[in-house]
Amino acid sequence: METVSFCRICEPTCGMIATVEEGKLVSLRPDKDNPVTKGFSCPKGLEMVHVVNDKDRVIHPLRRTSDGTFEQISWETAISEIGQRLRAVRDRHGAESIGWYVGNPAGFSHSHGIWATGFVKGLGTKHLYSANTQDTSSRFVASALIYGSPLVIPVPDVERSDFVLLVGTNPLVSRGSIMSGGNLREKYNGVVARGGRVVVVDPRRTETARAYEHIGVRPDGDAWLLMAILHVIFTEGLADSKAIARQSKGIDIIRDAALAYSPEAVIDRTGLPAHEVRQLARDLATAKSAAVHGRTGACLGRHATLVNVLLDTLCLVTGNLDRPGGLVFGEGPINFASFGSRIGAASYATAHSRVGGFPEVIGHMPAPLMAEEINTPGPGQLRALIVSAGNPVLSVPGSVELEQALHRLDLQVAIDIYLNETHRSADYILPAATMYERDDAVLVALDLHLTPFMQWTDAVVPPRGQARPDWEIIDDIARELGFSPLAGLPLSAFVPKRFARLANKLLSPLNGRLTPELVVDLLLRSGKDGDWFGLRPGGLSVAALRKEPHGRVLAPHIETGRLRSRIKGGRVDLADRRIQEALRRLANEQQPDTEYPYRLIGRREIRTHNSWMHNTPKHLDPKRRQRALVNPKDAAELGITDGDVVRIISATGAGEVPAALTDDVRQGTIAVPHGWGHGDAGWQIANAAGGTNVNAINSPRVEDLEPLSGMSHMSGVPVRLEAAAR
Ligand code: SF4
Numbered sequence: 001m002e003t004v005s006f007c008r009i010c011e012p013t014c015g016m017i018a019t020v021e022e023g024k025l026v027s028l029r030p031d032k033d034n035p036v037t038k039g040f041s042c043p044k045g046l047e048m049v050h051v052v053n054d055k056d057r058v059i060h061p062l063r064r065t066s067d068g069t070f071e072q073i074s075w076e077t078a079i080s081e082i083g084q085r086l087r088a089v090r091d092r093h094g095a096e097s098i099g100w101y102v103g104n105p106a107g108f109s110h111s112h113g114i115w116a117t118g119f120v121k122g123l124g125t126k127h128l129y130s131a132n133t134q135d136t137s138s139r140f141v142a143s144a145l146i147y148g149s150p151l152v153i154p155v156p157d158v159e160r161s162d163f164v165l166l167v168g169t170n171p172l173v174s175r176g177s178i179m180s181g182g183n184l185r186e187k188y189n190g191v192v193a194r195g196g197r198v199v200v201v202d203p204r205r206t207e208t209a210r211a212y213e214h215i216g217v218r219p220d221g222d223a224w225l226l227m228a229i230l231h232v233i234f235t236e237g238l239a240d241s242k243a244i245a246r247q248s249k250g251i252d253i254i255r256d257a258a259l260a261y262s263p264e265a266v267i268d269r270t271g272l273p274a275h276e277v278r279q280l281a282r283d284l285a286t287a288k289s290a291a292v293h294g295r296t297g298a299c300l301g302r303h304a305t306l307v308n309v310l311l312d313t314l315c316l317v318t319g320n321l322d323r324p325g326g327l328v329f330g331e332g333p334i335n336f337a338s339f340g341s342r343i344g345a346a347s348y349a350t351a352h353s354r355v356g357g358f359p360e361v362i363g364h365m366p367a368p369l370m371a372e373e374i375n376t377p378g379p380g381q382l383r384a385l386i387v388s389a390g391n392p393v394l395s396v397p398g399s400v401e402l403e404q405a406l407h408r409l410d411l412q413v414a415i416d417i418y419l420n421e422t423h424r425s426a427d428y429i430l431p432a433a434t435m436y437e438r439d440d441a442v443l444v445a446l447d448l449h450l451t452p453f454m455q456w457t458d459a460v461v462p463p464r465g466q467a468r469p470d471w472e473i474i475d476d477i478a479r480e481l482g483f484s485p486l487a488g489l490p491l492s493a494f495v496p497k498r499f500a501r502l503a504n505k506l507l508s509p510l511n512g513r514l515t516p517e518l519v520v521d522l523l524l525r526s527g528k529d530g531d532w533f534g535l536r537p538g539g540l541s542v543a544a545l546r547k548e549p550h551g552r553v554l555a556p557h558i559e560t561g562r563l564r565s566r567i568k569g570g571r572v573d574l575a576d577r578r579i580q581e582a583l584r585r586l587a588n589e590q591q592p593d594t595e596y597p598y599r600l601i602g603r604r605e606i607r608t609h610n611s612w613m614h615n616t617p618k619h620l621d622p623k624r625r626q627r628a629l630v631n632p633k634d635a636a637e638l639g640i641t642d643g644d645v646v647r648i649i650s651a652t653g654a655g656e657v658p659a660a661l662t663d664d665v666r667q668g669t670i671a672v673p674h675g676w677g678h679g680d681a682g683w684q685i686a687n688a689a690g691g692t693n694v695n696a697i698n699s700p701r702v703e704d705l706e707p708l709s710g711m712s713h714m715s716g717v718p719v720r721l722e723a724a725a726r
Contacts (some may be wrong), residue, residue: 004031005548007045008108008435009609011180014041015550017459019108020275025052025461033550037038037338038452040183042175043607050218050616052434056683057417060467062429070429075466078428081653083480085378085411089384090546099127102369103390104610109382111471111516116388117345119361119478120487121611126351126384129367133473134395137361137709138299139178142308144348148568150362151337151346155179155448156291157558159617160325162196163287167222167311168297170206177295181450188212201225202297204671205664218271219599220716223586225270225277232281233317234258239320246565248316250575257583285318289325306582316572322563325623329566330558332446333454333529333540340492354380356702356709366710368700369394371405388415388470393422395613396676397712398700400692402652419682432470433463441520450557455551458544471516486514494519495526500535517542529554578708596718598696602647602672608623611675616687619639626691628657629671635661638723645724650717652699655692656724670721676707689711
């Protein structure tokens, strides 16, 4: 039997056809009839069939025994004991001593994030951590400062653009992040085919840079480069003053600051010839339309929030914000920013971390602080931690400290599909369903689709063994503690008042207990494309989408001219004092420490995803092992050749990785993929693939986190290199 569904590993959410035999998923192939992804997928998506059927998956609740191994227990026992132990921690130390870490895959489920957020809010703790501080928080903060909501994030209108500037992003490998565009190679090729240009700013000649034009900026030099581009635009009279006046306030602050950053003045920071930067600025400003987009490379530097503000500012000052071919504000059938704000998840700086005093970002605190939060005595000391769909020991800087700290917890619970490196110290492991074993809709991607689109999937196969959808597990633990994660939310969080009566009819037979399907249905039906509970036939509902399993395209392009209604106050606010502080920090940045002359950057790989997807049969291939990219001239100075192991030493840690020599990386730069360093966990192929945990090198120190977002510094980290002993 064939069933239509879609992949939920990353933003494209590629359409998939699943073949199921006797209740088992036997193969996946790209769905040619998906109107957006049109038969596109990547190797990771297809390898999910092995993840679903993996013999190493956790498919029964497990409890740690006194000899350190795990034993199988029933769900009833697991939930009851976890509830009992959490209640004991809460009674003794207060609810604020209980925390939650949510991994990246949770973001691609319709319910995981909503239920986990409801859990910590219902419990009354601010210890909510996630992969965001290793990925996106600085982008959220930039949006909070300039648009008034962390969840309003514009996307590049690639299909209509004449010039796309990509900063620290490698979409031919990542497939696009914080934007969802199906086959992006086709779309960027389309820009060039129309006579336009795609320019990639990156310290490495990435796969995307190779395909288009490359500007090889020095690692962590983005802030200086963007200020230099703005300098040229302002001083050469290239700014669109009408657009600036119409759409923003506070541009003087950026303009005045940019005067100090001529391309000539920042050569030592950007590593780029001044004439190249000047030409780039002129080309960007005079293009018929242009879009600027940055991702993890831009989000993980020392000035990450400022960099994200400047990326959007470049579009604003060139008249490319909220216009076809520029940076545009998507609004899906569920207005995610508005929903986030109604459930209290679109917040910034409403609370601060106990250690370091960092502001929360959409309710999340900096994950690198978890070890110190566990180790630091006093009210609010973290004593119990639930980790769902995550592996912070591999994905969060300071992994050595975190691994040690986890052993000091009174209780550690995992909700996951594998027993990973973090869960080795867990007291309980609760088996979660995979994406093909649950119904779903990717709510976070709805505002990010370049072609507005909506798709619903039912579960393709039942969960293996005793695995269950994450939301049910979270719900059950919460109920053991005496509350329901969503019970505190009024109906108006899901539907506007005018639909309350109709929505109530739907809810009353269920006694108000919300399921993810019901939540999505309420949001869809009352949304701008909804069926308004029958008042608008043909509108969206889960039932309507079930009849269109390949999904429904809602418009050919994102509507423009929406800025005023989409952002708080109707104008981009560049006058926030925190932007001024960020500009001052940039101006005062000291010259690099000569003790650590190299710069460590990250690298996304086509066949792996963060710290998972390393346990598929294809990873038995030794060619898939982790490698550090090193420039041949650096290698010669270090006395190493291809395949030799290089030792990478930062101010806080060290690690060893075999080198692959390539002039794709600038001299002085070393590129190492994250998510490796497996060993002694429950996944045999991943254990054998091993690798080095780059987060044993990256710093968790308070002074190394970006002050506005608590973002980890993982791009351009100062390091020293040595040839390792053979
Ligand atoms: S690009 Fe690959 S991993 Fe991402 S959604 Fe598509 S198939 Fe899945």
